[in-house]
Amino acid sequence: MGLRIIVTVKQVPDTHNVSGDAMKDDGTVNRAVLPTIFNPEDLNALEEALKIKEIAGGTVTCISMGPPNAVEVLKECLYRGADDVILVSDRRFAGADTLATSYALKCAIEKVGEYDLILCGRQAIDGDTAQVGPQIAEKLDINQLTCISKVVAVEDRSITVKRSVEDGYEIVKSRFPALLTITATANEPRPANAKQVMTYKNIGKEMCSSSYDESYIASDACAILNHVKEWNVEAIAADPEQCGLSGSPTKVKKIQSVVLAACESRQVANSDAGVADLIHELIEENIIG
Amino acid sequence: MDNQKNVMVFIESRNSKVAEVSLELLSAASRLAQELGSSVEAVALGHNLEEELKALGHYGCQRVYYTDDERLSHFTSVPYAKTITRIIKQYKPGVVLFGATTMGRDVAPRVASALKCGLTADCTDLQIGEHKIKEITYENTLLQIRPAFGGNIVATIVSPESVPSMATVREGVMKMNLPDPDKTVEIIQEPCVIDEDDFLTEILDIVREEKQVNLKAAQIIVSAGMGASDPETIGLAKELAKVLGGELGCSRPVVDSGILDKEHQVGQTGITVRPNLYIACGISGQIQHRAGMSEAKRIIAINKDPQAPIFALAHYGIVGDVKDVLGKMIKAYKTKA
Ligand SMILES: Cc1cc2nc3c(=O)[nH]c(=O)nc-3n(C[C@H](O)[C@H](O)[C@H](O)COP(=O)(O)OP(=O)(O)OC[C@H]3O[C@@H](n4cnc5c(N)ncnc54)[C@H](O)[C@@H]3O)c2cc1C
Ligand SMILES: Nc1ncnc2c1ncn2[C@@H]1O[C@H](COP(=O)(O)O)[C@@H](O)[C@H]1O
Numbered sequence: 001m002g003l004r005i006i007v008t009v010k011q012v013p014d015t016h017n018v019s020g021d022a023m024k025d026d027g028t029v030n031r032a033v034l035p036t037i038f039n040p041e042d043l044n045a046l047e048e049a050l051k052i053k054e055i056a057g058g059t060v061t062c063i064s065m066g067p068p069n070a071v072e073v074l075k076e077c078l079y080r081g082a083d084d085v086i087l088v089s090d091r092r093f094a095g096a097d098t099l100a101t102s103y104a105l106k107c108a109i110e111k112v113g114e115y116d117l118i119l120c121g122r123q124a125i126d127g128d129t130a131q132v133g134p135q136i137a138e139k140l141d142i143n144q145l146t147c148i149s150k151v152v153a154v155e156d157r158s159i160t161v162k163r164s165v166e167d168g169y170e171i172v173k174s175r176f177p178a179l180l181t182i183t184a185t186a187n188e189p190r191p192a193n194a195k196q197v198m199t200y201k202n203i204g205k206e207m208c209s210s211s212y213d214e215s216y217i218a219s220d221a222c223a224i225l226n227h228v229k230e231w232n233v234e235a236i237a238a239d240p241e242q243c244g245l246s247g248s249p250t251k252v253k254k255i256q257s258v259v260l261a262a263c264e265s266r267q268v269a270n271s272d273a274g275v276a277d278l279i280h281e282l283i284e285e286n287i288i289g
Numbered sequence: 290m291d292n293q294k295n296v297m298v299f300i301e302s303r304n305s306k307v308a309e310v311s312l313e314l315l316s317a318a319s320r321l322a323q324e325l326g327s328s329v330e331a332v333a334l335g336h337n338l339e340e341e342l343k344a345l346g347h348y349g350c351q352r353v354y355y356t357d358d359e360r361l362s363h364f365t366s367v368p369y370a371k372t373i374t375r376i377i378k379q380y381k382p383g384v385v386l387f388g389a390t391t392m393g394r395d396v397a398p399r400v401a402s403a404l405k406c407g408l409t410a411d412c413t414d415l416q417i418g419e420h421k422i423k424e425i426t427y428e429n430t431l432l433q434i435r436p437a438f439g440g441n442i443v444a445t446i447v448s449p450e451s452v453p454s455m456a457t458v459r460e461g462v463m464k465m466n467l468p469d470p471d472k473t474v475e476i477i478q479e480p481c482v483i484d485e486d487d488f489l490t491e492i493l494d495i496v497r498e499e500k501q502v503n504l505k506a507a508q509i510i511v512s513a514g515m516g517a518s519d520p521e522t523i524g525l526a527k528e529l530a531k532v533l534g535g536e537l538g539c540s541r542p543v544v545d546s547g548i549l550d551k552e553h554q555v556g557q558t559g560i561t562v563r564p565n566l567y568i569a570c571g572i573s574g575q576i577q578h579r580a581g582m583s584e585a586k587r588i589i590a591i592n593k594d595p596q597a598p599i600f601a602l603a604h605y606g607i608v609g610d611v612k613d614v615l616g617k618m619i620k621a622y623k624t625k626a
Binding site: 137272 | 303304365366367370390391392394395396397398399401402403405406407408409410411420422432437438442443444445446447448449450451489490491492493494495496497498500509533534558565566586587589600601603604605606607608609613614617618620621622624625
């Protein structure tokens with residue numbers, strides 16, 4: 001029997017391309033103008049899962065917790081070859097910090113049942129915290145290997161990986177089950193497979209056509225929703241107190257827009273003479289030799 | 290004394306040496322403990338570290354809870370997380386700080402999850418203050434300050450309802466105190482109560498690689514941003530760094546687009562530097578970048594946009610095309626009288 005692999009994927013605002021109007025006048029973030037994307041390192045986690053499946057056989061199940069719109073990243077998973085996708089979605093999950101997020105994901109993973117490997121992105125670009133993976137592992141009481149830059153070998157009941165650390169790297173091995181967090185250097189994620197896209201569209205149409213009218217059939221959402229399981233708090237048997245805002249010990253006390261402390265600054269003319277004077281001054285003051 | 294207020298630092302050791310970030314955190318912890326009227330403690334794990342640990346006292350650490358076991362001589366997640374969790378439960382500090390290193394970022398979330406308490410990643414400042422939730426006012430709460438959302442905002446995070454408050458801080462962010470050799474630390478030996486079954490990771494090989502660039506130690510840094518990321522301009526930045534005897538730095542998008550290696554990246558998620566001279570070439574000056582370089586003694590900013598935020602921080606501003614200006618600088622330096 002093949003490996004049962006779970007991948008956690010998150011839809012994130014594209015913080016790498018924040019534009020000027022991302023901030024409202026009152027200093028809060030205008031999420032509406034930020035485009036959302038598939039968290040980059042989660043694509044690497046998915047790619048690694050698909051590669052392991054190609055070698056060892058098995059299934060890849062992707063889970064995302066987020067608003068209904070997060071179905072977009074799950075669609076992308078199906079297009080790349082995921083077998084099963086689950087959207088963990090409920091108003092009561094809103095406002096979750098990493099502790100509450102990892103709790104909800106842990107409950108969802110327990111509902112999926114048996115697994116050998118859980119693959120997460122190392123970190124999500126909306127906060128760069130890199131906390132959710134290890135916190136899921138702790139809650140499931142399983143081993144973790146973080147910051148994986150390469151999967152070296154998949155053996156019968158264990159996996160060997162390369163972990164990047166500050167002063168080099170280490171090669172480590174863990175038995176199953178284990179949770180891995182994958183970095184961007186691990187692989188080159190494959191693009192969506194056109195055939196896969198068509199398959200899901202077509203299957204969706206067949207399933208939809210019995211109960212929906214023609215105009216709805218055309219909708220992509222209809223096609224895909226037949227393949228997306230949607231689970232709420234009750235479905236994953238979670239304690240609502242530990243979910244969302246009420247399960248989040250960290251609170252945002254204050255948000256300030258950044259005011260730059262002006263320093264004494266001098267405009268240097270962009271001319272040969274201006275630049276030469278500056279270099280001279282720095283030499284005089286022993287800033288440069 | 291009310292030990293609920295003590296500030297505890299996780300002592301990271303690699304290759305049997307205490308990491309610099311841990312000493313920086315002890316320095317920060319001393320400042321916090323003074324405000325709280327409490328003491329600075331540490332939790333250390335490893336093998337044959339006693340000699341190394343003595344130096345912790347010089348940085349203001351009063352007590353270190355030390356678990357010595359050969360199996361702990363190299364970091365693995367579960368044994369470390371369980372040991373740290375046990376020490377925190379036993380000694381109940383009010384604040385626990387970790388370096389935001391691969392080790393700290395691996396183990397801290399596990400510990401926070403086991404203790405069901407808050408954890409804030411990559412803080413750039415830590416303060417003590419109060420926080421109100423409904424009618425309750427929490428005094429002496431750790432204010433965990435970090436930039437967020439593309440650098441347009443700075444968020445202050447608190448977690449007063451769960452104890453301890455936990456945070457990770459990157460290397461170089463907190464200033465290290467000058468060591469005081471007269472100050473000593475009490476080393477308290479802790480038993481290792483980890484089951485053999487918890488050693489789940491097998492270490493097959495450890496490879497140390499010499500760093501190609503040493504930004505932290507550089508006194509002069511020429512740093513390239515997206516406005517200087519074409520091959521020709523990067524080449525000029527590299528050349529200027531070389532003639533000045535400095536190193537080449539860069540902003541994050543330059544790393545993200547695969548132009549330079551991560552070890553060149555300055556900023557909140559890169560390296561924090563304090564050189565004598567920092568030359569920002571085609572860098573807009575978002576807060577995550579500034580978090581890594583604002584304490585440079587002199588800053589020169591070169592940018593074609595006179596409104597770029599980097600100018601507010603720079604001692605010398607040059608408005609112009611970066612390729613052009615770099616060329617002039619190299620020429621001026623080479624022909625210096
Ligand atoms: C959680 C998080 C962590 C982050 N961590 C970091 C970090 O550690 N380090 C970091 O640097 N960033 C970090 N960032 C990204 C940061 O917010 C900025 O996006 C980044 O610093 C911008 O890089 P830049 O200034 O090179 O590029 P841009 O913002 O694109 O600026 C380019 C600048 O070059 C100028 N320019 C263009 N062409 C020329 C020319 N020919 N001559 C002169 N000037 C020119 C433009 O006017 C502009 O000001 C982080 C972001 C997040 C969300
Ligand atoms: N809401 C979520 N849904 C699914 N996976 C998540 C979610 N939040 C975090 N993750 C996973 O945890 C990793 C680390 O996230 P973070 O701790 O937010 O940096 C991400 O790369 C994802 O794999």
